[in-house]
Amino acid sequence: MKEEKTEVRIDKWLWAVRLFKTRTLAVEACKKGRIMIQGTNIKPSRMIRVGDVIQIKKAPITYSFKVLDLSEKRMGAKLVPLFMEDATPQSEYEILELSKVSGFIDRDRGAGRPTKKDRRDLDDFIDDSFFDEWDFDSDQD
Numbered sequence: 001m002k003e004e005k006t007e008v009r010i011d012k013w014l015w016a017v018r019l020f021k022t023r024t025l026a027v028e029a030c031k032k033g034r035i036m037i038q039g040t041n042i043k044p045s046r047m048i049r050v051g052d053v054i055q056i057k058k059a060p061i062t063y064s065f066k067v068l069d070l071s072e073k074r075m076g077a078k079l080v081p082l083f084m085e086d087a088t089p090q091s092e093y094e095i096l097e098l099s100k101v102s103g104f105i106d107r108d109r110g111a112g113r114p115t116k117k118d119r120r121d122l123d124d125f126i127d128d129s130f131f132d133e134w135d136f137d138s139d140q141d
Contacts, residue, residue: 007047008070010035010054016071017083019056034058053087060099061092 011026014035020026029035030044036055037046048054048067056063064087071083100121114122 005070005072007049008072009044010037010042010046010048011044012072013048013067013070014054016074017065017080018074018077019065029056061088061096063092064088 011023011030014020014026014029015023020029026035027044030042030046033041034057035042036057037048037052039055048070050067050070052067054065054067056065066085066087067083068085069083075083
C-alpha cells in the first residue's frame with residue numbers, strides 16, 4: 001500500500017513541478033533568498049504542505065504559486081497544473097510587460113550594442129508615422 005505524503009522539501013517540489021531545471025538551481029535560489037513563503041525567506045530543506053503559497057522573485061516581478069498537490073518526482077509538463085496553481089497578481093504581469101517594452105530604454109551602461117531583437121523591438125516601439133509630418137530634408141536657400 002502506497003503512503004501519502006503530507007510534506008515535501010521545497011527544493012524537491014520546485015524541481016518536480018518544473019519551476020527549476022535542476023534541483024541544484026532550486027537550492028541556490030532558496031539560499032539566495034529568492035524563494036519565500038508568506039514573505040519569509042526559506043531554506044531548501046523547508047517542508048511544504050498542500051495550500052502553501054510560494055513566492056519566487058525573478059526580476060522584475062515576484063511570481064506566486066499555490067501548492068495543490070505534493071510530489072518529489074519530476075513530472076511531464078502536462079501534469080504540472082494538477083500540482084500547482086499560478087496565483088501571481090495581474091499587476092505583476094503588467095509590470096513585466098512594461099519592463100519588456102522599456103527594456104531598451106533602461107539599458108545598463110557598458111552592456112554593449114543592442115542585439116538584433118532589441119533593435120526590432122525599438123523599431124516597433126517608435127512609430128515611423130510620427131516622423132512623417134516633419135520635413136528633415138528641408139532646403140534652406
